[in-house]
Amino acid sequence: MSEGRTRLRRLEPAAIGGVMSREVANFRTYWRGTTFSSVLEPIVYLLAFGLGLSATLVDEVNGVPYVQFVGTGMVATAVIFSSALPAMFGTFVKHRFQNTYDAILAAPVDVEELVSAEMLWIGARASVYGCVPLLVTIGFGLDPAWGMLLTPLFCFVTALGFAGFGVAMAAIVAKIDQFNYVTALFVTPLFLVSGAFFPIEGLPQGFQLLAQLNPLHQLVELVRGGAFGYDAVDLLRFAGLVGFAFVMWRIAVNRMEARLID
């Protein structure tokens, strides 16, 4: 219960923690399926792309065995698929079908806290699931390196940005099937030109430039930096991801306020 006449502050940890506790309670009911697919998918991809292609077409990329090249790249795909998509669909369903946000906003929680909590939860989850392909790749022969310990942080920050993107999209679209446009126009191209499966140096000049603006590409480079050695430019890459997350956070809050408050 509130105490006295004091005006409640912005971004209160209690409000954010309360919303996240709801996500945790729900996650306890479906974590097995999510975890199973998160572990199985990289194994299947590594068997199909890594071992299959490396046995027939590609042996190594820039001196890195192809299995390890794909395995480290797949961290980025795991992050976008465990952040942008759950944010889009989860937010839409909670708002339009389950009326969950009406219940939460009737409590002393504002839209900024609600969106921040949703993003933080998705970011935390993606930082764990994003590391699974890396662990699987270690099983496929990648040598562990100290730099890999930063991978959860890179995944977390990138996932925050894509969670913000997903929340904003959920606030903008009118119907759930419009996510097909979002996936086809944004998610799939970002995933394909991230450098996860092939080096972007082979792409036409324009696509290479676009890839440099792609947060997923920056994540791929940072993860590979952790596995094979960092460069000074990686600091810029990380700063770019932090900027991406911040901008997406503000857009998500703005769009959700427009959607949730009449």
Added chain:
Amino acid sequence: MAAIELRGAVKRFGPIVAVDGLDLEVPEGICLGLLGPNGAGKSTTMRLLTGQAIADAGELRVLGHELPGDAKAARAEMGVVPQLDNLDVDVTVEDNLAIFARLYRVPDVGAAVDRALDLARLRDRRRDAVDKLSGGMRRRLLLARGLVHEPKLVLLDEPTVGLDPQIRTQLWTLIDDLRSRGTTILMSTHYIEEAERLADEVAVMDAGRVIARATPAELIAAHAGTHTAEVYGPPARLTEVRAVAEGQGLAVRPAGPAIAIVGAERASDGAVPADAVLRAASLEDVFVLLTGVEAE
């Protein structure tokens, strides 16, 4: 201090004026029934009070907090029971309550959950997922969730809409308990019987404003007199009876297959046929006369 004060509140949705210069004051410790047909502006009024809608004009104050600026602080002291069931169905009963205890910053979450479970009479179902509960249990849980932080003010938005009579009676008992403990309640409803049984005062709302307000007995006395005569028969006869009654200045309203002559005690010269069924005037008569909409 009034728990709720609205002065000239206006809320528009494009060309539609949902709340149109609404003045409403709810003193502490009473249950005010906000009675009105669908589209009268009841739910929008509720959303204005929680800060989920921002008024285009007017002054709004809840428990001393100015809205919308201080809406978050106001929400901390009020409980809201929504019209639609928005419980987390895969999560256990106690987790549903614990989540909201945390959102309301309750210091002892465990004790608050136990108290709410007792209120909803769901202590033995605490570890069951919500989708295993019956409809009545879910509504009791929804009510208990809104009360988990022992609020000073409770907003009940159509608390029993769509429920069968047995479940409705269970909820009325819970709401009546709450009222008897002195909690201020604002309850929107379009069920006449609900307002009559639970509300200390009733405000009849239509087209976004309050058109009448008093205790149920006072409203009946002021607008419907003491007796209503219901006349049954073929349409041609009912048209004839209506014409005679209206000729005497009496109000006549449809009542299902019949017509109801309101204020029948004032009728003379055969305006009320001998075969009419005479009964005490009711809040339903008032509601239909004031809003022109048949009550549920």
